[in-house]
Amino acid sequence: MQTILLKTWWASVRGKRVAFASGVILGAGITLVALELPYVNWQVAVAPVDTLPLVIRHDAKGDGRFDAPRSGGRRHRGIDLLATIDSPVRAIRSGQVVRVGLHHGFGQFVEIEHGEGLDSLYAHLNTVRVTPGVWVRQGDQIGTVGKTGNAHHPWILPHVHLEVTRNGEPIDPVALGIQPVDTRAVTVATAARPPMDDRLDSVGGE
């Protein structure tokens, strides 16, 4: 009788322990999920500015396409997306801010490390809202659009210079699903195909 009582008592204690341990594990799991969930990237990349559609900068001072020629034989390592001054600039993916600074060319900039060798850099910002070391979620505001650095010229339209690198090598953000409208490409395509009348004239009217 005594043994049975003891066994029952032990079973209940053990049961409570198991229940308690399970609760702790479950709780920790939920906490982990709750902590991790905001950092899940729901899209490969989101737009760094709210001005939609995203438009590539083309102004008197330059061509904002990826890989466009620059002075000194350099190439444009990012894309320039038009946006209004002081509008939000957002992280295209979750990650950790690794650099915030002031550069003669970039002006005020933020650099985020997304893991797996992927980094993004946002330049010419007017204000910066993050500090090195902080974690940001996809779409979080990290600063505001400005004209700092070499974008200060009055002829240069306000834009964000978005530079994405994989293992240090610049890649076209289009590869991550960021789809800007390139007005120059549209203009060039239209120019390359003149109106039918002109075409007929140039080939003798057939």
Ligand SMILES: [Zn+2]
């Ligand atoms: Zn640029």
